[in-house]
Amino acid sequence: MKIVGVCACTVGIAHTYIAQEKLEKAAEKAGYDIHLETQGTIGTQNELTPEDIADADIAILAIDVKIKGMDRFDKITKMTVPTDIAIKSPNKLMEKAAQVIKQRQNA
Amino acid sequence: MTVVEEALDPKAIVVNSSASSKDEVLKELIHQLALAGKVSDEAGFLKDVYVRESEGVTGIGNGVSIPHGRSVSVAEPAVAIATLTTPVEWESLDDEKISIVILFAVTDSTEGAQDHLKMLSEFAKKLGDDDVLDSLKTAQSVNEVIAAFE
Numbered sequence: 001m002k003i004v005g006v007c008a009c010t011v012g013i014a015h016t017y018i019a020q021e022k023l024e025k026a027a028e029k030a031g032y033d034i035h036l037e038t039q040g041t042i043g044t045q046n047e048l049t050p051e052d053i054a055d056a057d058i059a060i061l062a063i064d065v066k067i068k069g070m071d072r073f074d075k076i077t078k079m080t081v082p083t084d085i086a087i088k089s090p091n092k093l094m095e096k097a098a099q100v101i102k103q104r105q106n107a
Numbered sequence: 108m109t110v111v112e113e114a115l116d117p118k119a120i121v122v123n124s125s126a127s128s129k130d131e132v133l134k135e136l137i138h139q140l141a142l143a144g145k146v147s148d149e150a151g152f153l154k155d156v157y158v159r160e161s162e163g164v165t166g167i168g169n170g171v172s173i174p175h176g177r178s179v180s181v182a183e184p185a186v187a188i189a190t191l192t193t194p195v196e197w198e199s200l201d202d203e204k205i206s207i208v209i210l211f212a213v214t215d216s217t218e219g220a221q222d223h224l225k226m227l228s229e230f231a232k233k234l235g236d237d238d239v240l241d242s243l244k245t246a247q248s249v250n251e252v253i254a255a256f257e
Contacts, residue, residue: 010162013213013224014173014231021235041217042224087167088200
């Protein structure tokens with residue numbers, strides 16, 4: 001499974017990056033590929049290319065604020081959650097993502 | 108210098124603080140940041156930290172909280188850390204009391220502060236690693252606190 005996503009919190013200094021690390025760790029544990037872009041005070045890092053998004057099975061948007069380039073995810077299955085959820089329950093989020101993809105494949 | 112050495116001024120690390128409330132520990136850490144020359148106005152920064160507190164929970168679970176404020180009272184982006192002898196009440200994602208407080212001081216303007224802010228973000232990322240938090244909880248000296256992040 002290939003996951004892309006964006007992390008962005010209100011101040012853009014702490015939650016954004018903690019959420020990124022938590023999700024990366026959880027994805028690694030579950031054996032998934034993950035590429036997360038961060039949009040914080042220092043700007044956009046680890047930016048997703050259109051190819052990254054086109055190749056992904058699902059997008060996880062862990063965001064508390066409006067993000068730049070939201071329209072990039074128009075054509076992909078996505079889950080949007082607050083950064084708090086990504087920090088609190090990253091493993092559950094991975095399970096949920098797998099479920100969502102499975103349901104879509106069966107539909 | 109490593110990211111950790113750059114982010115953590117030993118003056119801004121308090122091991123086994125006896126602070127008995129959220130307000131006390133915030134004031135203690137802000138005072139240490141002022142001593143380290145990172146905060147110019149303690150009361151002003153405290154006010155801005157509380158503004159962020161009012162916007163959402165800063166306890167990230169597992170007994171750790173990450174209060175932070177963007178403020179004109181911050182001279183240079185920095186981090187302060189306190190480990191507490193007695194956990195204090197603090198709004199958190201898992202409703203647990205807080206025994207580790209990591210305060211981020213952020214300048215109001217990002218101009219000229221990009222490198223420091225990047226350093227803070229790299230530092231924040233480490234807090235997503237449970238191994239780091241576990242080591243932090245058992246740290247009994249300033250050096251052990253710093254070592255927890257390396």
